[in-house]
Amino acid sequence: MxxxxxxxxxxxxxxxxxxxxxxxxxxxxxxxxxxxxxxxxxxxxxxxxxxxxxxxxxxxxxxxxxxxxxxxxxxxxxxxxxxxxxxxxxxxxxxxxxxxxxxxxxxxxxxxxxxxxxxxxxxxxxxxxxxxxxxxxxxxxxxxxxxxxxxxxxxxxxxxxxxxxxxxxxxxxxxxxxxxxxxxxxxxxxxxxxxxxxxxxxxxxxxxxxxxxxxxxxxxxxxxxxxxxxxxxxxxxxxxxxxxxxxxxxxxxxxxxxxxxxxxxxxxxxxxxWLPGPALEEVSRRAVELLDLDSGPFDVPHSLAAPATETARTADTLVRPGTGPNARTVTSAxxxxxxxxxxxxxxxxxxDPGPQAGFPPAYGHGxxxxxxxxHDAHQPAVAAPAPSRRPTRRRTALIAAAVVVCLAVALGAFAITTYVNRTPAEPNATATDAPSEPGAELPGAYVGEWQGVAKDTLGTYDIVLTLQAGVIGDQVGSSSNTGRVAGLTCGRTETLTAVESDKITLTAQLAADSGLCNDEGATSELTVQPDGSLSYRTRGVLGDMVGSLTRTP
Incomplete structure (x- = not known):
C-alpha cells in the first residue's frame, strides 16, 4: 500500500x-x-x-x-x-x-x-x-x-x-x-x-x-x-x-x-x-500493521517483537513481502x-498452525x-514509538489488541509446534501419569449435560458437553467449543481414557463437519468442584483453554 x-x-x-x-x-x-x-x-x-x-x-x-x-x-x-x-x-x-x-x-x-x-x-x-x-x-x-x-x-x-x-x-x-x-x-x-x-x-x-x-x-x-x-x-x-x-x-x-x-x-x-505457521504469522503481522495504520504509532514491548532478521524494517519504509535482498524473483508474462x-x-x-477456533477473524474481505x-502488495511497516501521550480509550483498545496479535506471532511457532507434535494419546501438561484401573467407570457426578465458558491466551469459547455412563475406552459423550470472535465451532466426540480420584480425562475425535479444526486427539480434564460445577481444561490456540461448566437444568 x-x-x-x-x-x-x-x-x-x-x-x-x-x-x-x-x-x-x-x-x-x-x-x-x-x-x-x-x-x-x-x-x-x-x-x-x-x-x-x-x-x-x-x-x-x-x-x-x-x-x-x-x-x-x-x-x-x-x-x-x-x-x-x-x-x-x-x-x-x-x-x-x-x-x-x-x-x-x-x-x-x-x-x-x-x-x-x-x-x-x-x-x-x-x-x-x-x-x-x-x-x-x-x-x-x-x-x-x-x-x-x-x-x-x-x-x-x-x-x-x-x-x-x-x-x-x-x-x-x-x-x-x-x-x-x-x-x-x-x-x-x-x-x-x-x-x-x-x-x-x-x-x-x-x-x-x-x-x-x-x-x-x-x-x-x-x-x-x-x-x-x-x-x-x-x-x-x-x-x-x-x-x-x-x-x-x-x-x-x-x-x-x-x-x-x-x-x-x-x-x-x-x-x-488450514494455514501453515509462516502464513499464519504473516496474517497476524498484517493485522497489527492495520491497527497501527489507524491508531498511529504505539509502543510494542521489546520482548514481544519478532527477531530483527525476520522483520528488519524502519518506520518510514514500505516493504512488499517477497522483495528485498533475500527475495525470490517470480516473473510473469x-x-x-x-x-x-x-x-x-x-x-x-x-x-502446522494448530487449532484455529477462536482466532480473531481477518478484518473482512476486500x-x-x-x-x-x-491488493495488499505493499503494507506499511510497524511505526516507531511516538512521544509519550495520554492514550484515548479507542487507542488503548487497539494497543491491547495489537499486543495480543504480537504475542501470537512471537510465541506461535513454539506453541504450535508443541501442540502439533503431541501424539493423540498424550495428555495435557497438567495430566498425571497415574494409570487408571481397567474397566473403571465414569463417576455419576460427571454424567449429564453441561455448558460454560473457557478461555486461552487469545480467545473466549462457549463450551457444551454431554456425558453418559460408560467405562474406560467407551465413547461417553460429545462436546463443542465455539470461538466468540471467529464464530468457528469445533464438534467432538469424547472417549473416556482415565478415571482418577480427583478428575477424569477425555480424548477427542473431531466430528465429520469440523474439517478446519485441530482438536483431533486433544485431551480434556474435568474435576467436580464443591459447588457441583466442573472445572474444565483442554488445549487451546495458545496455551490451555481453562474454564468452568455448570449442569444444564
Whole structure:
C-alpha cells in the first residue's frame, strides 16, 4: 500500500481513505474506514469505463445482486454508489494475502490444503451463482486466504464492464491463463465458465503454474481453446475432478453442487489446520500493521517483537513481502498471473498452525486490482514509538489488541509446534501419569449435560458437553467449543481414557463437519468442584483453554 497522492480523494462516501491498495484495468482501490471503525476496500471504477447511463444501470444491477451473495467463502459487498462520478463500491477488507502471493512465497499447496481450497471455492461459486451472478474473473489474485478458509472477491464487477460499449481500449476482462474457451471465442458465458476457472486456480495452487503454462497473451488464449491442460503435479485423488472442471465443453463441466458432492466422496480435508505457521504469522503481522495504520504509532514491548532478521524494517519504509535482498524473483508474462514458482510445498519445514477456533477473524474481505498483483502488495511497516501521550480509550483498545496479535506471532511457532507434535494419546501438561484401573467407570457426578465458558491466551469459547455412563475406552459423550470472535465451532466426540480420584480425562475425535479444526486427539480434564460445577481444561490456540461448566437444568 502507498500513501494517498495529491490527486487522490480524502474521502469516498462515508469512508475516510487511508492509502492506495492498487490500481488495475477496472480502477483504483483504496483502503478506507468509516466512522464506526470498519475497515473496507473501496474500488473506484475508471471513468473511461463508465460511459453513459446504460453502464450505471448494468453496474447497479450487478452490485445489487452482489449484495445478496452470502456464505463464509465470499467477500460481501457492503456499500456502493452507482450514481457517483465515478461509481464505486466497498467491501470488507482482509489484512491477509492472496493465493498468488501465498504460492509465490511458500510454494505449492499440499493435498490437504488443496481440499480445503476446493471446498471453499465450490461453496463460494454456489453462493455467487445462487444470487444470479457469474464471477467471470476467478483467478488466484481474486482468492484471499483467511484463517477459516479462502475468500473469493471481486464478483459483481466484471460483467458490467465487459458489457460496456466503451470497452474498446484493448483491455481483456479476465486473466488469459484462467479464462474459459467460451470467454475467449465470444460464445455465451455462464456459470460453467467460473467452474473452468476454479479448475485453473486449483492447478495453480497445486503446481505454481496455471493449467496452460506461461507465455504471451495470444499463446495462452490459443492453448485455452485448442490444447489440453497440464495436470502434472495435481494430486491423483483430485486430478479427475480438476480435469472435469477444465473440459472444453461447458455442458460437460460439473456444477458447484456436483463438485461439493464429489469432494465429499473424496473425503473431508485432513484436520491438521488450514494455514501453515509462516502464513499464519504473516496474517497476524498484517493485522497489527492495520491497527497501527489507524491508531498511529504505539509502543510494542521489546520482548514481544519478532527477531530483527525476520522483520528488519524502519518506520518510514514500505516493504512488499517477497522483495528485498533475500527475495525470490517470480516473473510473469504480460497479462497473466505470476508463474514459475519454485515447487516447494508450503508445509515443508513449516509448523502446522494448530487449532484455529477462536482466532480473531481477518478484518473482512476486500477487492483488489486486476493486474494479478494482490491488493495488499505493499503494507506499511510497524511505526516507531511516538512521544509519550495520554492514550484515548479507542487507542488503548487497539494497543491491547495489537499486543495480543504480537504475542501470537512471537510465541506461535513454539506453541504450535508443541501442540502439533503431541501424539493423540498424550495428555495435557497438567495430566498425571497415574494409570487408571481397567474397566473403571465414569463417576455419576460427571454424567449429564453441561455448558460454560473457557478461555486461552487469545480467545473466549462457549463450551457444551454431554456425558453418559460408560467405562474406560467407551465413547461417553460429545462436546463443542465455539470461538466468540471467529464464530468457528469445533464438534467432538469424547472417549473416556482415565478415571482418577480427583478428575477424569477425555480424548477427542473431531466430528465429520469440523474439517478446519485441530482438536483431533486433544485431551480434556474435568474435576467436580464443591459447588457441583466442573472445572474444565483442554488445549487451546495458545496455551490451555481453562474454564468452568455448570449442569444444564
Amino acid at each position: 502507498r500513501p494517498l497522492d495529491a490527486d487522490d480523494p480524502a474521502r469516498i462516501g462515508e469512508y475516510r481513505l487511508l492509502g492506495v491498495l492498487g490500481a488495475g484495468g477496472m480502477g483504483r482501490v483504496y483502503l478506507g474506514r468509516n466512522a464506526g471503525g470498519r475497515t473496507v476496500a473501496v474500488k473506484v471504477i475508471r471513468p473511461d469505463l463508465v460511459g453513459d447511463n446504460e453502464f450505471r444501470v448494468r453496474f447497479g444491477r450487478e452490485v445489487a445482486a452482489a449484495r445478496r451473495v452470502g456464505g463464509k467463502f465470499t467477500a460481501p459487498v457492503l456499500d456502493a454508489d452507482v450514481h457517483a462520478n465515478p461509481p464505486w463500491l466497498a467491501t470488507g477488507y482482509v489484512a491477509g494475502f492472496s493465493l498468488t502471493e501465498a504460492v509465490e512465497t511458500y510454494g505449492p499447496f499440499t493435498e490437504n490444503s488443496l481440499l480445503v481450497l476446493a471446498h471453499g471455492l465450490a461453496e463460494a461459486l454456489l453462493a455467487v451463482h445462487g444470487a444470479g451472478l457469474v464471477h467471470r474473473d476467478l483467478k488466484p489474485s481474486n482468492v484471499l486466504l483467511a484463517l477459516d478458509g479462502p475468500k473469493v472477491i471481486d464478483f459483481g464487477i466484471a460483467r458490467a464492464i465487459e458489457d460496456s460499449r466503451l470497452t474498446t481500449t484493448g483491455k481483456v476482462i479476465g486473466s488469459p491463463g484462467f479464462m474459459c474457451p467460451e470467454q475467449v471465442t465470444g460464445a455465451t458465458f455462464g456459470p460453467a465458465g467460473d467452474v473452468f476457472a476454479l479448475g485453473g486456480v486449483l492447478v495453480f495452487a497445486a503446481t505454481g503454474q496455471g493449467p496452460f503454462g506461461v507465455g504471451e497473451m495470444v499463446q495462452l488464449l490459443w492453448r485455452v481453446v485448442y490444447e489440453e491442460p497440464h495436470l502434472e503435479g495435481v494430486p491423483e485423488r483430485l486430478r479427475p475432478l480438476v480435469a472435469a472442471c477444465l473440459t472444453k465443453d461447458p455442458a460437460a463441466r460439473p456444477t458447484p453442487e456436483r463438485l461439493l458432492a464429489e469432494l465429499t466422496d473424496i473425503g473431508l480435508p485432513a484436520r491438521g489446520g 504480460p497479462g497473466t498471473e505470476p508463474r514459475n514458482v519454485t515447487p516447494r510445498s508450503w508445509w515443508q519445514g513449516a509448523p 477487492p483488489q486490482d486486476d493486474s494479478g498483483r494482490p
